[in-house]
Amino acid sequence: MIPRAIAVTFMLAAGLPAQVSWERLLHPEREPQNWLTYSGGSFSQRYSTLEDIKPDNVKTLEMQWVYQARSLEKFEATPLVVDGIMYLTEPPNNVVALDAKTGAIFWVYEYRPANDARPCCGSVNRGLAILGDTLFMGTIDSRLIAIDAKAGRPIWNIRIGDPKAGYSITQAPLIVKDKVIVGVAGAEYGISGFIAAYNPASGKEVWRFNTIPQPGEPGHETWAGDSWRHGGGSTWVTGSYDASLNTVYWGVGNPGADWNADNRQGDNLYSDCAIALDADTGKLKWYFQFTPHDEFDYDAVQVPVLVDGNWQGSPRKMMMWANRNGFFYVLDRTNGKFLYGTPFTKETWATGLDESGRPIRAATATPTEAGTLIYPGVQGGTNWYSPSYSPRTGLFYIPSWQDYYMNLAKMPAEYNEGQRYTGGAPRSPVPTLQRGPINTWTAENGSGAVVAMDPNTGGKKWQFKMTDVTGSGILTTASDIVFTGGREGYFYALDAKDGTMLWKAALGGPIAMGPITYRIDGRQYVAVAAGHALFTFAMRQ
Amino acid sequence: MKFVRSSALRALLLAVFCFGIVAVAQPRYLPLDVENGSRLYRTNCFACHGPDGNSIPGVDFHAGKFKRVSSDEDMLRTIASGVPGTAMPPTPMNDSSRLALVAYIRSMHESATGSGNAGRGRALFEGKGGCLACHRVNGKGSRVGPDLSEVGGIRTAAYIERSIVAPAESILPEHRFVRVVTLGGKVVTGRRLNEDTHTIQLIDTDEQLRSFSKSELETFTLLTTTTMPGYQDKFSTAELADVVTYLLTLKGLD
Known part of the structure; x- marks a missing residue:
């Protein structure tokens, strides 16, 4: 019998693309020429071992092809690249299969979401998952659709939540063994969040974990009265998986109502938590709550980055997490134990973290009717934008907003199905400053920066500052390059060791996704979306 | 014509400003919200409600007249959800944008008219005031300072007065x-x-x-400073009212 990995290698060598087996998804390091999952691997490090593009030749990068999305919505999707084929979503929910070498289109699957869809913050989609010959996409009207990767035709289409009540899906699903795992958005509409696993062949639900504990479930007591009913706890960014622990890790969003916590006294579990679930059953193994009783909309929806390595001299299975609340955390992912936490940007809502990692709340940091100034502002010190970890440098790279704050005005919160349930309005203290194509933003209202954190010391090793803020993900490579962008539309290659700018390209629109790299016919490519187009670069030949 | 001392005028303006705020019982309105709201109004509301907010029978934003809403919360909800059975659709926008829109709609009532004479105000603006040396109105004047062709649509009377009397205190960061x-x-x-x-x-x-x-x-x-001089000693109270009244008539090319 031929071992599967060898069989795959043989098939690839023979030019016959193999199906994307779970084995392949589990070992992305064996095929760095591809980008098979949203975060580039189940550990979600967004680190590639490709190293043809190096600091000393990166200046020869030039554009190879551009794909213009037929959509004016924000382009947040990370593409997949499978054996020369790129699979991309264009917002809100079209899927495109392209020749990753030329940008030529094989097929387009056009899905029109129902008019009931009401995604809180943009009709966006962040990407796909693939297993076998099937792609999986969540939609803004809260459907999960299986699509034939070769024909571009739907195989099944199931309802995950009620779009009229505010449920939507914007994230890329996660494949774990024989399951498709997906979470929902909608805390701004007072949904009751969950993560659920589905059979990839049938779409049948296999398990579901309620991120807002229902009556009788542990944690229900952390919600006063009936406040749990519309407790939010959305799960709108893709999680990670550790096969050695058979554990799925996911971030949970804010409690509802966002900025008026009067009716929900208590810690409001599992809002703003990292949660660890048994991959086979969905049962909770542990949780770690970053922001108990959140009044600031500090979703813990960042991608959990898993790292095996030494932490302060001892081998550890770690989880690294730069949180929207402004703190960078290192957790032991076997048990959720807090190892380290420190701010990576200015924050005023907590005076620090105690020994267990629980924040010590600043007494005056609470929303009021007159408005309260709080750092970081509502978009957070970071947000859903993917960070990266490089095993070579040992640094954790964060797309961050520095010195950024908000004036948080509390307002009454009354739940009406399908209407926003936020209980306030965060406003910039300098409201007319513009960002984007026209930028009159000034340092007095914050700036963007890529921050390189040393997880062992919590210190900032370096930072690369930008005038405007950044919503771009980060890619690191084995040649010690950091690829990233920002709102200004510059696409950067930075030196991963010290943050020196090695190269930049002005792409003319905000970068709001995570760049990827792949290789075809021995040539390394880097792909990044800016504005409403995907740009692909390779070195001059 | 008697000139008002600047401190007295400032106190008066402060009182007007505060009264305006108290009158609508919404301490969270900022002039800058009003400006943002005016842009949102043009994009989202203008087509049905019209430039003066009175195109829908029974609704007149300048007159503070509404069919179904009274509080700001009512208005926020109506913007978000629309009015079923009518042409008013749900408008998807974030909370701060809705708040800005409410601030602008309230300001239409607050700033509908000035108390002076617009014709005299224009003469003062173009003559004694020398305002066109830096500002531009409908194609006339310098482009170096902010264009004022639509200032009446995006600013309240109180804010315009304050900008003339104490420009250093009211210069917007976007005009630096x-x-x-x-x-x-x-x-x-x-x-x-x-x-x-x-x-x-x-x-x-x-x-x-x-x-x-x-x-x-x-x-x-x-x-962070402005080159614009304060006009507290250059215009009389009546002249100031005339200039403000003129500026309030400037609603852009729409």
Whole structure:
């Protein structure tokens, strides 16, 4: 019998693309020429071992092809690249299969979401998952659709939540063994969040974990009265998986109502938590709550980055997490134990973290009717934008907003199905400053920066500052390059060791996704979306 | 014509400003919200409600007349959800945008009219005031300062008065001037139009559009002061009212 990995290698060598087996998804390091999952691997490090593009030749990068999305919505999707084929979503929910070498289109699957869809913050989609010959996409009207990767035709289409009540899906699903795992958005509409696993062949639900504990479930007591009913706890960014622990890790969003916590006294579990679930059953193994009783909309929806390595001299299975609340955390992912936490940007809502990692709340940091100034502002010190970890440098790279704050005005919160349930309005203290194509933003209202954190010391090793803020993900490579962008539309290659700018390209629109790299016919490519187009670069030949 | 001492006028303006706030019982309105709201109004509301907010029978924003809403919360909800069975659709926008829209709609009532004479105000603006030396209105005047062709649609009377009397206190960050010194030692000053990490764009004092790469500059400084003089000692109370009344008539080309 031929071992599967060898069989795959043989098939690839023979030019016959193999199906994307779970084995392949589990070992992305064996095929760095591809980008098979949203975060580039189940550990979600967004680190590639490709190293043809190096600091000393990166200046020869030039554009190879551009794909213009037929959509004016924000382009947040990370593409997949499978054996020369790129699979991309264009917002809100079209899927495109392209020749990753030329940008030529094989097929387009056009899905029109129902008019009931009401995604809180943009009709966006962040990407796909693939297993076998099937792609999986969540939609803004809260459907999960299986699509034939070769024909571009739907195989099944199931309802995950009620779009009229505010449920939507914007994230890329996660494949774990024989399951498709997906979470929902909608805390701004007072949904009751969950993560659920589905059979990839049938779409049948296999398990579901309620991120807002229902009556009788542990944690229900952390919600006063009936406040749990519309407790939010959305799960709108893709999680990670550790096969050695058979554990799925996911971030949970804010409690509802966002900025008026009067009716929900208590810690409001599992809002703003990292949660660890048994991959086979969905049962909770542990949780770690970053922001108990959140009044600031500090979703813990960042991608959990898993790292095996030494932490302060001892081998550890770690989880690294730069949180929207402004703190960078290192957790032991076997048990959720807090190892380290420190701010990576200015924050005023907590005076620090105690020994267990629980924040010590600043007494005056609470929303009021007159408005309260709080750092970081509502978009957070970071947000859903993917960070990266490089095993070579040992640094954790964060797309961050520095010195950024908000004036948080509390307002009454009354739940009406399908209407926003936020209980306030965060406003910039300098409201007319513009960002984007026209930028009159000034340092007095914050700036963007890529921050390189040393997880062992919590210190900032370096930072690369930008005038405007950044919503771009980060890619690191084995040649010690950091690829990233920002709102200004510059696409950067930075030196991963010290943050020196090695190269930049002005792409003319905000970068709001995570760049990827792949290789075809021995040539390394880097792909990044800016504005409403995907740009692909390779070195001059 | 009696001139009002600046401190007394400021106290009066402060009282007017505070009264305006108290009158609508919404301490969270800011002039800047009103401006943002006016832009949102043009995009989302203008087509049905009209430039003066009175195109729908029974609704008149200038008169503070509504069919179904009274509180700001009512208005926020109506903007978000629409009115079933009518042409008013749900409008998807974030909370701060809805708040800005409410601030603007409230300000339409607050700032509907000035108490002076617009014709005299225009003469003062173009003559004694010398305002066109820096500002532009409907194609006339300098482009160096902010264009005022639609100032009446985006500012309240109180805010316009304050801008004339105490411009240093009310200059908006988006109108700041920048002073750059090139590596060759050349000094250029102008109003900042745009900036990113690597470049800066401005309109200089000769009304030329200029773009600089920051790596080619010795220094660049964002000025937080204004070159506009205060008019507290130049206009009488009546003249000030005339100028404000004139500026309130400027609603752009729409």
